[in-house]
Amino acid sequence: MVLARPHVVRLLAATMVGRLPTAMVPVAVILLITTTSGSLATGGLIGAVYSLTAALSQPAKGRLLDRYGPVRVSGPGAALHAATLLALPYAASMHRTGAAAAVTFAALTAPPLEAGLRALWPRILTAPGERRAAIVLDSTCSGLVFITGPLLTGALAAVHGPEAALTVAAVLGAAGAAGVLTSVPARSWRPASRPIRASGRLLTTWLGGLVAVLTGTGLATGAMNVWAVQLADENDDPALTGLVPAVFSLGALIGSVLLAHRIHPGGARRHLVAGAAGLQAAWFVPLLAAHHHPASSVTVAAMAVPGLFHTVVTTSVVLTVQALAPAGRRAEAYAWLILAGGSGHALGTALAGALSAHPLGGPVLPALGAALTLAAALRTPAHTAPNMRA
Known part of the structure; x- marks a missing residue:
């Protein structure tokens, strides 16, 4: 069992804890700005700045990871990120521009733990089946981050205020990063040799297609969150706002468990198209x-x-990147996937918000995102997709 392998449980748990600010900070920022300025629109805009900046900065962080390793990149980043989150309430009390600048800097310094973890798997797991199971578990933990983070933020803000939520996010982010960076695999990281063929543009046909796939899934989930708010308003039941994404994530968790045990015969592209x-x-x-x-x-x-x-779609994408990314550029390739999901999520949220007055705006956009996912999957070149059988 892959969980019995050395370092796996520690890396998964520490990365999950360290990534909680990804889901906590946007919610806490919205609540903080709303309470200090009284403007939900401003709070939503500044919260979106964090998510979008964090997503757009991923490829640059991934490139640094490949070159210098997690300790030299994520270590200073985690310290700066935590310090900025602790200072954010003070910046927000001074002026909206200060709050926006602090949020932007926090997003830029957030450590790339997710890309780093995925780049570590081939270094500590040699069997293809073990790497596949680790990626499925990784996807499961990602889902749990986006269930736990907003719920924890809401509970802390309700009892102690959004400042407390930001403080806890800073502590959890620093603690999780420390757990990863003090592990043996992270400390013993040595940059892979960088082949001449890997020195050019990475975002070529195969990776560009996968980026398009995850942009579609991100659009769907971003629109889904806004639709959840609409459902809550229509039914006068605030709990639906959290229940809808939570049940979606529960379905993803079940899919992860099923995938961890068995993937039907066929190549990665076949699974990707079928899942889409x-x-x-x-x-x-x-x-x-x-x-x-x-x-x-x-x-x-x-x-x-x-x-x-x-789950089928995202796992197929990550496994394809694991097999095809050139040595010395795997973290950067994974970072492009994170950018795609985050940007698509922001786009879906913005579109759904703009169309929220239309009765079909919220419900139809998730289906549109899924349609874009399928179209991108069908255009993924078949010859570039490796076989996923262990």
Whole structure:
């Protein structure tokens, strides 16, 4: 079992803890700015700045990781990130421009723990089956981050205020990064040799196609979160705001468990296309449920279905990158995937917010994102996709 292998549990747990600020900070920033300036629109804008800046900076951070390793890159980044989060309430109390500048700097210094972890797997797990299982577990932990982070932030802000949520995010981020960076695999990191063929542009046809795939899934999930708010308003049930993404993530968790045990025979592209097609079809399950069950209890339960296929898509993408990324540029390749998901999520949130007044704006956009995912998967070159069988 892959969890019994040395360093696996520590790296997974520490990375998950260290990544909690990714999900906590945007929510805490919205609450902080709203309480200090009274403007939800300003709070939402500055919160989005954090998410988008963190996503757009990923390829540069990945390039640095490949060249210098996690200790020299994520160590200083984690310290600066934590210090900036602690100073953010003071900056927000001074002026909105100061808050925006502090949020931007925090996003730029956030350590690239996710890309670093995925670049470490081939160094500590030699069997293809073990690497596949580790990636599935990695995807599961990512889902748990985006369930736990907002819930923890909301609870802390309700009891102690958003300043407390930012403080806890700073502590958790620093502690998680320390857990990763003091591990043997991180400390013994040696840059892989960089072949001449790997020195050019990385975002070529195969990686560009995968970036497009995850941009589509990100658009779908970003729009889903806004749709959850619409459902909560329509049913006068605030709990739906958190329940909808939580059930989606539960479906993704179930899909991760199933994938960890068995992947059907076939290449990565076959799994990617099948998962994308299933995702496109699955999004109509909650849409139809919402149409026929205005009370939305059935709609919430139906959200687990697209979550199942979301795992198939994301796992296929990561496994393809693991097999195809040239030596010395794996962290950078994974960073492009993180950028795609984050940018798509921001785009979906913005579009859904802009179309929220339209009755079909929220429900249809997730299906549109899934359609874009399928279209991008179909265009992924077949000859570039390695076989995923262990």
